[in-house]
Amino acid sequence: MIETVTRPHRAHLVRWAAQRPEVLVLSADLTASCEADLFRDTYPGRFFSLGMAEQNMMGFAAGLAREGFFPYVHTFAVFITRRPFDQVAMAIGYPSLPVRLVGFLPGLTTPGGVTHQAIDDVGLMRLIPNMTVLEAGDATEVTSVLDVAQAVDGPVYIRQLRGEVPRLFPADAPMRLGRARVLAGGDDLCVVSSGICTEEALRATAALRAKGLGVRHLHVSTLKPFDDPAVLDALAGVRLGVITMENHSVIGGLGDAVAALMTKHGVGGRLRRLGLQDTYAHGAGKAYLLREYGLDAAALVRAAETLAGARLDIDDSDLAAVRMGTLTAAEKTEDL
């Protein structure tokens, strides 16, 4: 069983901002839901409530950034990337301002249904020139992502996790810009995962390895720019092919970034992209949705079977044996 950390962002943001008076937080009526309430209470003079008005908030963030501040905009990922897309692109992206957009509830991690599920946020933000796109995959990354973002000269979108967050990576191994984590080596398959999918992928890769497959596994946290030489190396020279796994549409996110890299360099063989297959989703529990949309460990096993052209005889009980178990019942009726 792996360790889980409760609300790592909440206290870390306060500690991290202590010696950075130029860091501000902007919020659109989801302050506690985005774990910015402790910052608000600790530094009331650096917290600004903009109400449920996300388009306007982006303009305020841009203005503050033009004056030398570093606004950390907190709201749900959908409300950063969809409604105020034009404001983000024109007021923040074009002038390349150091606004940090911290978006919560990525992909299928919310029961709030289609309006709350950010399944296109990575794609939308990658589309914006000047934008850097980061995604946290565990508690270590939830906290270290702030250092990475702050060092970027330009706007940054952070796909952030809240609540009970597993710790997959050592606390002293922080996220690094443009550097994937190589979690395992092997010459048969290459699995590239991001965000919460890495935990699911770890369950499947353990089972695949037990069946004798050599699986190299990389965890990606910088989705743009996407030029890590280690990723390119890993994509090249695998016997069966590559599988990407992301809590997002297969269009515009990790899978497309990998595909572009493979074709640009003429490496790798076949590619299977796991993710939402160009569809909206609906409201339900996370485990149910991951299964329904083919984003769980079993889906990765099926993709491996397709590339291997053989049944691997891995069933749910094999996967349950490596269950990491971080889903809590509370998530079903989470405060939205």
Next chain:
Amino acid sequence: MASLPTAAVKHTSPETMPPATAPATAQAGHAATRTAGATAADVRRVADAVRRRVLDYTLQNNGGYLSQACSSAELLATLYLRVLRLGPSTAPLVPRPFAGVPGAGNPEAFTGADYNGPRDPALDRFIFSPVHYALVLYSLLIELGRLGPDGLEAFNQDGSTVELIGAEHSPGHEVTAGSLGQALSQAGGIALARRLKGERGRVWVFMSDGELQEGQTWEAFAALAHHRIGNLGVYIDANAQQCDGAMADTMTIEPLAGRLRAFGAEVHEVDGHDSDALAAPAADFGGGDRPLAVIARTDPCRGVELMRARAPRLHYLRFKSDAELQAYAALLATLDAEARA
């Protein structure tokens, strides 16, 4: 849950009218008497039952949107019992499971609008905007017999349409409105289309006050006035609350009545727990050239005094301790006993 005190209301509600006569009744055009005499007392009974049911499900789920039921119970009950000209539900009493998202390849997709009756040129349409209030609407549909008494068994269950945050497939919902502040514009389009088609039926929109913070809401009001859309009425649950707490501390929308008037709406400001006051502005509405906006000033703790201890954060109730949960359970038992008496 106590058995439902719906019988007294049912004979006066539109459900019992055969579909064929509903348009004819609507033609008479007396909005206040549309439901053949539903009274403030009927509204009170239904509203209290809605509060109890939402409290019950909040207890069962160890959390929920309870303050929304407290503030809007009379408002929504008044709309369904005394304002909306609706035919009987044409939807199943047991809610349909999720049938996939809409798309050319999915003929099975549906909306929950059929719980509000058939489409008819003379009948009204209802657009439900703040869909985190979904449980309040589901509970009301049950009290009115439009949804079966077990309709909430699927509430917040995997694969169900009775979602925590409603979407257009959810009972009583017609548009996907969970990105708040988007439904009014869509209702404006529906109202404009109905005018183009010469339909007499009106379009009613239920909104939360937080939605008045979104710029799009004001763009919608500007367009409604500009295009002289006089067949659309908005009821706003002005409970002065939002996620972060009091609206006045988060981002004020006041003076709301003055702002709406300046945007060209006919504005009424009423006690949102007074059914007669709520129903009055809608009487005979529909023939003019201005949208109607009714600001219902409401109390987010009405009927559940216990909740006041949690102010200013009332948006989502999650019990902090077993003792707190027990206190709410005891309140429900008392309310159930009172209702049976």
